[in-house]
Amino acid sequence: MSRKETGLVQDIKTARADELLAVENVTKVFRGTGRLRSRDNDVVALDDISFELGRGETLALVGESGSGKTTATRCILRLIEPTSGEIRFEGKSILGLAPSQLFNLRRRMQVVFQDPFASLDPRMTIEKIVEEPLVVHRLGNASERHDRVKEILELVGIPAQHANRKPQAFSGGQRQRIAIARALVLNPELVVLDEPVTALDMSIQAQVLNLLVDLQVRLGLTYLLVVHDLSVAEFAAHRIVVMYRGKLVEVGTTSRILNRPLHPYTVVLLSAVPIADPELAARSHRILLNADSFDGAGVARGCPFRLRCPIGRERSTCQERQPELAILEEGHSVACHFPGELSLRAGEEVVVGATLDPNPAHGTSLSQRGAGTDA
């Protein structure tokens, strides 16, 4: 199938009426510095990615560092400019906007960052921090702003009488709530959450995740959630997009992705999630990737995952042709020449097509243990 005929473009064309955000064929290249042959130093952070986000939905962007998920959010938030491609918010392009239009757009898209210790100015009281977006957008007078700040702080579970304290007086979980309050004070429609609970302790993660889901329902929010931990995506997301080295490798609903992962990378990611049950953990099968020989410049031909792929390392198809993202079943797309071949099943040996070295050399190839696992 040619690219135009594959499902994904159709997906966007027949987008739901309640589609809020559409990303179309976005590419972002960071140019190398210095040398004449700067092409060698270019980093392709995003390579022709497309997905859409419906109103009220939570879409999780899952991938390791270097996958481009953070770059994608920065492009959507217009903090950096895509090299090519289109991004639409409510059907209208957000790339060619005049400064005043962009300014207004920002009210409708907000962001919560990963590090609650770095994202709040230590010199400002939390009242001032949460109020700042209102001041910037010149909304309300002082007393109206004060009321709104109070309202939003209560909503996230911070008692309003603490509003005149500085961030240092609060714990990590509380600070993240304050960051969420700040993101919500303008009543946005889309909230981008960049690893919002990664820096938090496990029980606090639960608190903040509960809060986020609760607020989504109450306020009708749409979330773009960036995570590397699939268990967070499992709880909070409706759909998942898996990214690897700037490309989309698999897109689907949460239950599909977690129960029937089709791309080998997704399978590996799933197998890497720690299981909080010693019995299951002992029986589980973890597929380990070889240490990534770090190379930021990207891969010229073939599938970007081929060097680490348990089934693609020895295959010429994977070495030579880049797989396109194709719909395999309703709402489930994958970019792989042999989707579904690598799988983990309870009680079975791993089903793999290519030859695998059963005796891994020191740390530089796969290691396999045990029998199957429940995904």
Place this chain on the structure above:
Amino acid sequence: MSHLVSNSESPLLQVRSLKTEFSTPSGTVHAVRGVDLDVRGGERVGIVGESGSGKTALALSILGLIDPPGRVVSGSICLKGRELWPFDERRLNEVRGKEIALVFQDPMTALDPIQTIGRQIGEALRSHSSMSRRKARQSAIGLMQEVGISSAARRVDNYPHQYSGGMRQRVMIAVALANQPDLIIADEPTTALDVTSQAQILDLLTQICRDRGTAIVLITHNLGIVAGFCDYVFVMYAGRIVEHSPVRELFAHPVHPYTEALLRSVPRSVAEGESLYSIPGSPPDLARLGRGCPFAPRCDRGRNEPRCANEDPATFEAMSTYGPVMAECNFAEERFALVAQQGPGHPS
């Protein structure tokens, strides 16, 4: 018989009643309030705790790395039968990096940015031997290969900023392995890493334990990691070990209410409309701890019990199917009896 009572094989590391405190402007913070800990040779021990539990202070205390305004107040730290406390800096320098090695939490800040990787691994080697620079560099390459860094010979002269987080953590492990320690204490070694790097690092540590017989103490707040890695688990809360238990027993039949609450709050799939369990309240202020169980205000069972609020909790010890168990809880006995009735391996 408690895990902590010495049997025929005396433990590699035996910590008793360790107390560490920090003087801060808002008062004395008691970070470690009388901790007992045993690690046997070749064992994989987990210390589970969240922020403020004192777990990092505990790790640093064992190696005498607590600097003013903090200090280790009292206790006993016995390594291979020899007492380390009171601290003697010279003796400690012999122990550090050679008998006990430490792997720190954040690989991004754990390396000197202006020295090559090879030099920094070599430093560990040369601190305990009179190795030449050249030989140290060769050994460093070997160590890097062991921990799975490809093209080690080329990379040994690179600088930290040229490495990714996962690779830097491997370098830290190479540093820890350099002098073949008996014990490696890893403080949240994977918290700053991606889930795939996390899996690789844990696998590496398991390999080290298996191949070299090195004991590993893994400090983490992630119960999933503990389940897959540790043989024995210590749960830390507010500066004390509130429960310790073999790993299977801990997950199947947690005795202490905090352990149980932690297990319940692991993120996972829930039914539509349901939320994750989260422990109400927040950890106590370690500068203002009085008598009574530190977990009482947040405890489902002990919240309204005057006994829990006013008296130090009772210490309960028993033997389970998998090994000795201890919990500091007034209700431990009845909770343990309850799950014992259900039989071994029955998920609670």
Place this chain on the structure above:
Amino acid sequence: MIRFATGKIASSLVTVLGASIIAFIVMRVLPGSPVRLIVGALASQAEVNNTQRALGLDQSVPVQYWDYISNFVRGDWGFSYSVGEPVRSLLATRFPASLELGCCAFLFAFGGAIVLAILSLTSAWVERFVRSFAFLGLGTPVFWLALILLVVFSQSLHLLPGPEGRLSLNVQPPPKITGFYTIDSLVTGRFGTLWNAIEHLILPALCLAFAPFSFLVRLLRSNLLDVTREPFMAVARSKGVSRSLVILRHGLPNAFLPTLTASALVFAELLAGSVLVETVFDWPGVGALVVQSLENKDYVVMQTFILLSAIVYVTVNLIVDLLYGAIDPRIRLARGTPP
């Protein structure tokens, strides 16, 4: 590294050219006629015109500028009418004197700063001392300090020589190789002269060093404190390295980096000579010469001096930039950072 260096050198050259233009313009703009100075107040207008023509002052400004630059590069720095010597030979004696004093002062300031900054980490007494001492350094008038030092060490205690300049009156300067009496006498084996030169250097250098020392020690101490809180210091200790070695090996080099730029500025300033100290100690340096030239509107000396100072500043900064690249691999190897 070479790419890095050539880039820096190129921009330094541009800076120097800029300074030369400014020097040139400033001197032309100053009121007063230098020609009058040369020919005297009683000369006729015709003589004034002749002299002007002879000096090339009747040419257009760009031509004059071109002459100035091309002569400078060739080594012809003009003739000082107020002093009566070619500028080049004039500066050739004066500059090394200031340079030697400046270098010595820098050594005292920087060396003292390192020692006290490290000590202040371990000793509370030193720490308190540094904190209060530093204020004094930044507020003490340098000439007052010079006089006090002379009164105490020279007049009362007879430990060090008085304001005699670079050497005692009965001592011959060593043969000129670098112009630095210390180096020249060391190299030619005249140890008596060497000692004498050092004795004469001590008080004025201390004087000059006092303020920069105060500034540097506070800066270095604060940087050291920051660095000791970095995790990699604790990691080094966990390898079994002793506390002092960790500070020397990991703490100082990392703390140096932010101090380097400030040190460069300090050094450049010291090199440019200090009028007050040179006057009190009768030091035959550039400082006094400059004041004289300004009074006499001796533009030839001035424009050469400004250009030379610019070159000194720029060179020092260039060296610092290159050192930065040499010490900090992150700056040298900008590429290679993982996304």
